[in-house]
Amino acid sequence: MQKIVRGALALSLSLSIVAVAPAMAQQANQFAGFSVGGALAYRHTNVDMKGFLNSSPSANDGVAALDASYAFALSPQWSLALGGTYDLNKTDGGSVSYRDGSRTGNVSVKLKNHWSLYLAPGYAFAKDWQVYGKLAYHRIQGEYRDSLFPSGTTSHDGVGYGVGLNYAASARLRVGVELQRVDFSRKQGNESSGKPELTEAAIKLGYQF
Secondary structure (H helix, E strand, O other): OHHHHHHHHHHHHHHHHHHHOHHHOOOOOOOOEEEEEEEEEEEEEEEEEEEOOOOOOEEEEEEEEEEEEEEEEOOOOEEEEEEEEEEOOOEEEEEEEEEEOOEEEEEEEEEEEEEEEEEEEEEEEEOOEEEEEEEEEEEEEEEEEEOOOOOEEEEEEEEEEEEEEEEEOOOOEEEEEEEEEEEEOOEEEOOEEEEEEEEEEEEEEEEEO
């Protein structure tokens, strides 16, 4: 699965080259224009910890997100979407127990305030159907709660890459599925550092203006 998602990085970069053909931009494309919608995703989170906490807690959780984008028509088949997303809820990042002398402590992780900006070149391979690649910048906050030591929050930047499929259910309604992988930066907190990693599968619903 990860090989497929990582291949989307090369797909996004290569397909974006067609943006240099402005003469094609005025042609009709049913997936072009402004779109707003939402997504429901199943997310697997892994946090790679180094230092005093040398562990990798993980968790599965659900997340709802808003999505807004504008897609430029490059030809009747090709489009290039610029958009952004914002998560509506926190997600679980797992927990880990540790020993500090005679005491046993626990660190739990929550991820919050997650948003992204993305580039998504798409190709309409059949009537009402479009496949696309995605390359995105992500920002997220890790909320670390420690039972023995001070808790804290860290901010992480990341790069996401994915693939998706859109279906034009009507003249305005769009339904889609998407698979995405996000790798975030490592940040220090107390005596340990954390590096979140997300893999998610989403169902999307949007309205095309």
